[in-house]
Amino acid sequence: xxxxxxxxVGGYNEMGRNMTGVRVxxxxxxxxxxxxxxxxxxxxxxxxDKMHSMDLIKMGAIPDDTIMKDAGGSVKAIVCTHGHLDHIxxxxxxxxxxxxxxxxxxxxxxxxxxxxxxxxxxxxxNEVIPLKIGGRYNxxxxxxxxxxxxxxxxxxxxxxxxHTPEGVVLYASDFKLDxxxxxxxxxxxxxxxxxxxDGVRAMITESTNSGLxxxxxxxxxxxxxxxxxxxxxxxxxxxxxxxxxxxHVARINAIIQxxxxxxxxxxxxxxSMERYLSIAQKMGYxxxxxxxxxxxxxxxxxKFLKRISQEGKKKYLPIVTGHQGEPDAILTRIxxxxxxxxxxxxDKVIFSANTxxxxxxxxNRHALEIKLKMAGARIYENVHVSGHASxxxxxxxxxxxxxxxxIPSHGNMVMHSHYVELAEDAGYHFGDTVHIMRNGExxxx
Numbered sequence: 228x229x230x231x232x233x234x235x236v237g238g239y240n241e242m243g244r245n246m247t248g249v250r251v252x253x254x255x256x257x258x259x260x261x262x263x264x265x266x267x268x269x270x271x272x273x274x275x276d277k278m279h280s281m282d283l284i285k286m287g288a289i290p291d292d293t294i295m296k297d298a299g300g301s302v303k304a305i306v307c308t309h310g311h312l313d314h315i316x317x318x319x320x321x322x323x324x325x326x327x328x329x330x331x332x333x334x335x336x337x338x339x340x341x342x343x344x345x346x347x348x349x350x351x352x353n354e355v356i357p358l359k360i361g362g363r364y365n366x367x368x369x370x371x372x373x374x375x376x377x378x379x380x381x382x383x384x385x386x387x388x389x390h391t392p393e394g395v396v397l398y399a400s401d402f403k404l405d406x407x408x409x410x411x412x413x414x415x416x417x418x419x420x421x422x423x424x425d426g427v428r429a430m431i432t433e434s435t436n437s438g439l440x441x442x443x444x445x446x447x448x449x450x451x452x453x454x455x456x457x458x459x460x461x462x463x464x465x466x467x468x469x470x471x472x473x474x475h476v477a478r479i480n481a482i483i484q485x486x487x488x489x490x491x492x493x494x495x496x497x498x499s500m501e502r503y504l505s506i507a508q509k510m511g512y513x514x515x516x517x518x519x520x521x522x523x524x525x526x527x528x529x530k531f532l533k534r535i536s537q538e539g540k541k542k543y544l545p546i547v548t549g550h551q552g553e554p555d556a557i558l559t560r561i562x563x564x565x566x567x568x569x570x571x572x573x574d575k576v577i578f579s580a581n582t583x584x585x586x587x588x589x590x591n592r593h594a595l596e597i598k599l600k601m602a603g604a605r606i607y608e609n610v611h612v613s614g615h616a617s618x619x620x621x622x623x624x625x626x627x628x629x630x631x632x633x634i635p636s637h638g639n640m641v642m643h644s645h646y647v648e649l650a651e652d653a654g655y656h657f658g659d660t661v662h663i664m665r666n667g668e669x670x671x672x
Contacts, residue, residue, distance in 0.1 A: 237290025262316030319346035334383035380614025434635035438645030466540030497548035552591030572603030
């Protein structure tokens with residue numbers, strides 16, 4: 228009989244630095260290798276490329292993968308389900324310790340390559356293998372990895388199904404059950420039901436919003452919200468500036484389309500904006516209008532902001548980094564008066580993002596809003612729909628997949644316990660068929 232072990236490396240005591248090992252006898256598949264963003268002063272443009280992995284582990288910024296030494300097996304593959312930094316950000320620091328290819332969806336694979344090429348401290352020579360959604364990768368004669376289409380707040384997201392002689396282990400991290408996405412197709416419900424029928428030994432799934440009642444609305448709703456707010460800012464003469472997650476290609480696409488209706492030129496500002504969107508455009512996920520401008524490095528951003536202040540704010544819609552009030556992000560620098568673009572009374576600032584619920588981020592965001600208000604800005608908050616499943620979505624997934632065992636990940640103890648209550652409602656039993664794991668533990672099925 229094949230022995231299957233689930234190893235909780237990171238992301239089980241917190242939201243962030245996600246890393247899980249699935250051991251099939253002596254072959255280990257690592258799922259995700261992420262950063263804990265607020266430990267490195269959360270910013271999508273964060274620079275940790277010169278830091279040593281052991282220092283980052285001590286800070287709690289990346290998973291403590293030293294426990295893998297005791298796992299009793301060797302890592303055969305590193306599998307990445309999507310391109311957010313809390314899932315791929317530690318690859319430049321840790322991947323070189325394993326003689327294993329990195330398998331990722333095509334967009335994620337491009338982002339991983341960029342992360343690796345930025346790294347200054349370590350040489351990461353692992354092969355990066357793009358695997359299309361719906362595709363399968365034969366790891367050993369007995370073990371296959373399959374990507375199943377899902378929706379999330381970044382394009383090309385997948386669940387990873389690990390096919391073993393004992394049935395499937397499903398890694399169902401960050402997802403939402405979005406039936407009307409604005410980019411890509413709806414989740415592959417037929418495939419999820421099929422593997423559910425065939426037998427899922429265990430499902431590891433995010434617990435982030437499992438305590439929020441109802442279902443998470445579709446990205447289509449967010450698109451309408453963004454359009455409604457942006458077009459509603461046009462009755463009075465003023466500057467309008469909008470900030471959102473650089474990695475949220477679908478949302479930025481909606482903003483670009485609204486800019487056209489407003490008769491403003493959309494301008495993407497920030498290094499991470501340039502990275503995520505140029506790759507998405509190159510790979511055909513998004514089409515830029517001819518008038519779109521994009522500036523990544525600080526010099527060109529500052530030059531452009533000076534140009535706006537000279538030509539008039541009415542002409543442009545800047546789409547900027549800084550929705551969490553991160554020091555050094557564009558919006559924070561504008562609010563601090565560090566650029567030639569000044570917020571004036573009546574200028575509108577739109578946050579198409581929620582505040583990430585960690586004390587540091589909440590403090591940064593609060594400080595940013597106060598500064599903007601002091602300058603006379605009108606603030607539109609939370610023009611946003613989450614990329615994470617809520618309680619009823621989790622219920623639907625449990626019912627579709629019917630795993631024998633279920634393990635909440637991607638969250639803190641509060642989130643996990645919300646998930647356990649939900650699973651108990653669905654007929655699971657705590658400690659028997661639904662389990663809370665902590666970083667550093669292995670659960671043998």
